[in-house]
Amino acid sequence: MEKVKHQWAAADGGRRVRRHDPERRTRILDAALDVLVTDGAAGITHRKVAARADVPLGSVTYHFASLAALQAQAFSWYVEQRTAEFEGLFTAVRTHEDLVEVLVELVQGGPSRRRSAVLGFELHLAALRDPALRALTQKWTGDSRAVLARFTGPEVADRLDALLEGLILRALLTTEPEPREATREAIVRALTPVPGRDT
Amino acid sequence: MEKVKHQWAAADGGRRVRRHDPERRTRILDAALDVLVTDGAAGITHRKVAARADVPLGSVTYHFASLAALQAQAFSWYVEQRTAEFEGLFTAVRTHEDLVEVLVELVQGGPSRRRSAVLGFELHLAALRDPALRALTQKWTGDSRAVLARFTGPEVADRLDALLEGLILRALLTTEPEPREATREAIVRALTPVPGRDT
Amino acid sequence: MEKVKHQWAAADGGRRVRRHDPERRTRILDAALDVLVTDGAAGITHRKVAARADVPLGSVTYHFASLAALQAQAFSWYVEQRTAEFEGLFTAVRTHEDLVEVLVELVQGGPSRRRSAVLGFELHLAALRDPALRALTQKWTGDSRAVLARFTGPEVADRLDALLEGLILRALLTTEPEPREATREAIVRALTPVPGRDT
Amino acid sequence: MEKVKHQWAAADGGRRVRRHDPERRTRILDAALDVLVTDGAAGITHRKVAARADVPLGSVTYHFASLAALQAQAFSWYVEQRTAEFEGLFTAVRTHEDLVEVLVELVQGGPSRRRSAVLGFELHLAALRDPALRALTQKWTGDSRAVLARFTGPEVADRLDALLEGLILRALLTTEPEPREATREAIVRALTPVPGRDT
DNA sequence: AATGAATGAGTGTTCATTCAT
DNA sequence: TATGAATGAACACTCATTCAT
Numbered sequence: 001m002e003k004v005k006h007q008w009a010a011a012d013g014g015r016r017v018r019r020h021d022p023e024r025r026t027r028i029l030d031a032a033l034d035v036l037v038t039d040g041a042a043g044i045t046h047r048k049v050a051a052r053a054d055v056p057l058g059s060v061t062y063h064f065a066s067l068a069a070l071q072a073q074a075f076s077w078y079v080e081q082r083t084a085e086f087e088g089l090f091t092a093v094r095t096h097e098d099l100v101e102v103l104v105e106l107v108q109g110g111p112s113r114r115r116s117a118v119l120g121f122e123l124h125l126a127a128l129r130d131p132a133l134r135a136l137t138q139k140w141t142g143d144s145r146a147v148l149a150r151f152t153g154p155e156v157a158d159r160l161d162a163l164l165e166g167l168i169l170r171a172l173l174t175t176e177p178e179p180r181e182a183t184r185e186a187i188v189r190a191l192t193p194v195p196g197r198d199t
Numbered sequence: 200m201e202k203v204k205h206q207w208a209a210a211d212g213g214r215r216v217r218r219h220d221p222e223r224r225t226r227i228l229d230a231a232l233d234v235l236v237t238d239g240a241a242g243i244t245h246r247k248v249a250a251r252a253d254v255p256l257g258s259v260t261y262h263f264a265s266l267a268a269l270q271a272q273a274f275s276w277y278v279e280q281r282t283a284e285f286e287g288l289f290t291a292v293r294t295h296e297d298l299v300e301v302l303v304e305l306v307q308g309g310p311s312r313r314r315s316a317v318l319g320f321e322l323h324l325a326a327l328r329d330p331a332l333r334a335l336t337q338k339w340t341g342d343s344r345a346v347l348a349r350f351t352g353p354e355v356a357d358r359l360d361a362l363l364e365g366l367i368l369r370a371l372l373t374t375e376p377e378p379r380e381a382t383r384e385a386i387v388r389a390l391t392p393v394p395g396r397d398t
Numbered sequence: 399m400e401k402v403k404h405q406w407a408a409a410d411g412g413r414r415v416r417r418h419d420p421e422r423r424t425r426i427l428d429a430a431l432d433v434l435v436t437d438g439a440a441g442i443t444h445r446k447v448a449a450r451a452d453v454p455l456g457s458v459t460y461h462f463a464s465l466a467a468l469q470a471q472a473f474s475w476y477v478e479q480r481t482a483e484f485e486g487l488f489t490a491v492r493t494h495e496d497l498v499e500v501l502v503e504l505v506q507g508g509p510s511r512r513r514s515a516v517l518g519f520e521l522h523l524a525a526l527r528d529p530a531l532r533a534l535t536q537k538w539t540g541d542s543r544a545v546l547a548r549f550t551g552p553e554v555a556d557r558l559d560a561l562l563e564g565l566i567l568r569a570l571l572t573t574e575p576e577p578r579e580a581t582r583e584a585i586v587r588a589l590t591p592v593p594g595r596d597t
Numbered sequence: 598m599e600k601v602k603h604q605w606a607a608a609d610g611g612r613r614v615r616r617h618d619p620e621r622r623t624r625i626l627d628a629a630l631d632v633l634v635t636d637g638a639a640g641i642t643h644r645k646v647a648a649r650a651d652v653p654l655g656s657v658t659y660h661f662a663s664l665a666a667l668q669a670q671a672f673s674w675y676v677e678q679r680t681a682e683f684e685g686l687f688t689a690v691r692t693h694e695d696l697v698e699v700l701v702e703l704v705q706g707g708p709s710r711r712r713s714a715v716l717g718f719e720l721h722l723a724a725l726r727d728p729a730l731r732a733l734t735q736k737w738t739g740d741s742r743a744v745l746a747r748f749t750g751p752e753v754a755d756r757l758d759a760l761l762e763g764l765i766l767r768a769l770l771t772t773e774p775e776p777r778e779a780t781r782e783a784i785v786r787a788l789t790p791v792p793g794r795d796t
Numbered sequence: 797a798a799t800g801a802a803t804g805a806g807t808g809t810t811c812a813t814t815c816a817t
Numbered sequence: 818t819a820t821g822a823a824t825g826a827a828c829a830c831t832c833a834t835t836c837a838t
Contacts, residue, residue, distance in 0.1 A: 040328060042241035045832065058799035067833065118327060124372055125324055128317065129239060137372060158377065159366075159385035163358075166365030173326060173336055178357065186358035189388050223822095245808065257824040260809060422801095438722060440639035444829065456803040459830060516725065523722055525770060526715060527637060535770055556775065557783030561756075564763030571721055571734060576755065584756035587786050642811065655820035664812065 025063050028053045032074035037118050041126050044071060072132055075123050079140045082116060087147055096191075099151050103160075103187050107167040108180055117168050152191060160190045224262050227252045231273035236317050240325045243270060271331055274322050278339045281315060286346055295390075298350050302359075302386050306366040307379055316371050351390060359389045423461050426451045430472035435516050439524045442469060470530055473521050477538045480514060485545055494589075497549050501558075501585050505565045506578055515570050550589060558588045622660050625650045629671035634715050638723050641668060669729055672720050676737045679713060684744055693788075696748050700757075700784050704764045705777055714765050749788060757787045 031053035035044045046067060050057045064070035089106065093099050106113070127133035141161065148157035167183060230252035234243045245266060249256045263269035288305065292298050305312070326332035340360065348356035366382060429451030433442050444465060448455045462468035487504065491497050504511070525531035539559065546555035565581060628650035632641045643664060647654045661667035686703065690696050703710070720737075724730035738758065745754035764780060 040241065040324065041239070046834085047832075056799055058801095061834065062798060121320070121324055121327075124368065125239060125320055127372060128320075134372070134374075138374065141369075141372075155381060155384070158381060159362075159388065162365035162369045162385065163362045163389070164365065165368055166361035166363065167358075169323060169364055169368075170340075170361050173323060173333065173340075175333075175337065182354060182357060185354070186361065186389065189358065189391060190362070190385065192388060192391075244806085246806085255824050257811090257826095258822090261823065264809095266808065438638070438726060440637065443827085445827085454803050456805095456832095457801090460802065463830095465829065519718070519722055522766060522770060523637065523718055526718075532770065532772075536772065539767075539770075553779060553782070556779060557760075557786065560763035560767050560783065561760045561787070562763065563766055564759035564761065565756075567721065567762055567766075568738075568759045571724060571731070571738075573731075573735065580752060580755060583752070584759065584787065587756065587789060588760075588783065590786060590789075643813085644811075653820055655822095658813065659819060 024053075024055060024059065026077070028055060028060055028063060028070070029074045029077045031055075032070055033078055033115075033119060036071075036074065036122050037115050041071070041122055046070075068130075071126070072130075072136075075119075075126070075133060076136060078119050078123065079136055082120070083140065083143050085116075086144060090147060090151070093151065100184060100187055100191070103164065104180060104184050107164060107171055107183050107187075108177070114172065117172050121169065121172070156191060160187070163187065163190045223252075223254060223258065225276075227254060227259055227262060227269070228273045228276045230254075231269055232277055232314075232318060235270070235273065235321050236314050240270065240321050245269075267329075270325070271329075271335075274318075274325070274332060275335055277318050277322070278335055281319070282339065282342050284315075285343060289346060289350070292350065299383060299386055299390070302363065303379060303383050306363060306370055306382050306386075307376070313371065316367050320368060320371070352392070355390060355392060359386070362386065362389045422451075422453060422457065424475075426453065426458055426461055426468070427472045427475045430468055431476055431513075431517060434469070434472065434520050435513050439469065439520050444468075466528075469524070470528075470534075473517075473524070473531060474534055476517050476521070477534055480518070481538065481541050483514075484542060488545060488549070491549065498582060498585055498589070501562065502578060502582050505562060505569055505581050505585075506575070512570065515566050519567060519570070551591070554589060554591060558585070561585065561588045621650075621652060621656065623674070625652060625657055625660060625667070626671045626674045628652075629667055630675055630712075630716060633668075633671065633719050634712050638668070638719055643667075665727075668723070669727075669733075672716075672723070672730060673733060675716050675720065676733055679717070680737065680740050682713075683741060687744055687748070690748065697781060697784055697788070700761065701777060701781050704761060704768055704780050704784075705774070711769065714769050718766065718769070753788060757784070760784065760787045 028049060032044065032049045034052050035048045039048070044067065046060045047057060049070070050060045053060070060070065064073065089102050090099075093102055109117075123133065124137060127137040145154070145157045145161050148160055151157075152160060163186060167178075167186065171177060227248060231243065231248045233251050234247045238247065243266065245259050246256055248269065249259045252259070259269065263272065288301050289298075292301055308316075322332065323336060326336040344353070344356045344360050347359055350356075351359060362385060366377075366385065370376060426447060430442065430447045432450050433446045437446065442465065444455055444458050447468070448458045451458070458468065462471065487500050488497075491500055507515075521531065522535060525535040543552070543555045543559050546558055549555075550558060561584060565576075565584065569575060625646060629641065629646045631649050632645045636645070641664070643657045644654060646667070647657045650657070657667065661670065686699050687696075690699055706714075720730065721734060724734040742751070742754045742758050745757055749757060760783060764775075764783065768774060
């Protein structure tokens, strides 16, 4: 029954500070995403999130009406961040070769992108059964494809997007990563327009 | 609140009969897959599986040492079936055009393949956190790629497999299905060998 | 089949009131000891303890991390009480005859000491398999012997303590209680120092 | 779900032999005692006993009407063995010094007597709540005291028996065993008759 | 506004016992 | 005679949620 003391308890001589904590909501959302990465949708609980955010249990239920609502807002927050990040990747793209390079890096990103990728698939699967989340994924994939389409046109963007999804899932699951060259080749193929059909 | 009576209870005047039921293990596995489709790996419980299989709760725990073991064996059973089905799709393929047609159908398969696709992604996501399941997915994708490689060579099979995965995931999630022609085009692109590199 | 209503339920027209109940933890510990007396370490369950303490099941699991932890803390609480009681017995001892009288009373204490004796042996047996409990029994017997040693010296205290344990166990199990005189004689024998060896 | 194969299965090409096995009942009883030593009365189950005896689960329920019956018969079997063993200890006793030596050895017996001692206390505690077992313990302690009384007379036997019980319990629980000399001294004290009162 | 004690519903799992074979 | 599949009742434990403070 020993309780973990919160970080500021000691600095305050044991009396609980009720500091205004505008970051708290966001910290809880990030903690929820962390739990989703670690334990999946099956494993998220108020208690784990509270512990991860270093926040009292009541604080989680106070800020979020239900666990489902917390999860939905966490995913929403994730999409917001990832969309911005995704857009950012393409700001420096000038040439076709730049584009390929960015996409290869997106797939091969390694551990640094693992969290992001896992959350993406977690969201996809959750959206399969939750219409509210499906609206989120629809907008997300729409936005992503729009970004790609600026460089490739809509038809190519569609198939490219699907390919990237497949490549990222593979990269996540495999023990022996695919050679960078193979990834590049797959992307180049998808980028090649069909003469007279793709724009 | 009425409990569903078991199938043989009525025929026996209400007294519970224990029937010799050699198919029971398989029926439980199928029920587990049904639950996985409906509620996901996050939502599977012994009780749901038992209800679905029309079997007492104790029967599920008797036949499977743990819920994780049940899930693993259910996924294994699913992969077995799906691998056979996958192989079967290609027995009639003679020409390049046949191959494209089969792959397009695989992606566009519609509701009939929905169950299969959902289970596939559930397995992928579960494998992310369970090494035993990861071994299963490794073998599965390896087998799938080997089948494809008989027609395309290994390099093309690899990228084709990733693309198919992405296309199927997209088909599962979208509300407005992609036109058949776009799917075909994406597949054709992936199939096209790079001159002088792909076999 | 009527469920026992909790004490405050009636006073509230049937709606469950959550009462501030700072004694609850201790009441649960006492209830756990009651159950240990009645059913033994083999028979203790969360449900029995909850019923005995007149608290909901969830309250027991809320306050104690596990049944083993509950049992350990209950035993610890018991030892604390019993040690104090044991010390108290000797405050009025002035003469050797007083000492004998107190010890005889300790053994022959009758039903009033039955609860205490049963718990003592339950603890001893449980400690046989649980190192945490063994630490508790070590300290307990150490303290008891120290109290005795104030009157007898350490060597005599040791054998006296063992004898008392045996006598109490016998008193607990027998249907025909030993005559007071026999108990006294046994104690007197143990108290008699060996010339030139015991202090 | 892998089942452990029984010992004779292999030697028989996989077909189950239904050999007449008159030792089986006894083997089950010994296994039950083993489980009682290891896990206590709280931990005995049909399955553990069956595994320990290397016998199918059904065999245990077939030979014993209930778990309580199995336990009772196991304890009965234990008392039978231990009584014989106890008697045996004294056959070679000629002098007072022999007697003391045998009793000291009984207490200090070490690991070899641990099983026996644990079972004894387990039985005592079980008898506290089960009248059928209490009959058994009554007879057992009666017999033990009668054996002792042949050397000491009844009064001394009584207090000696209690002391031995206490010493054995102590020896079981302590981490640092009592010096042999202290044990001897305690026993000698109990043996010393009170002039003019003990026979 | 914020918290954590509280609790009922539900989870995975174990198991004594029954009984068809 | 012997077995192991079968099952209902119980278990320890978790947790979303509520709400007094």
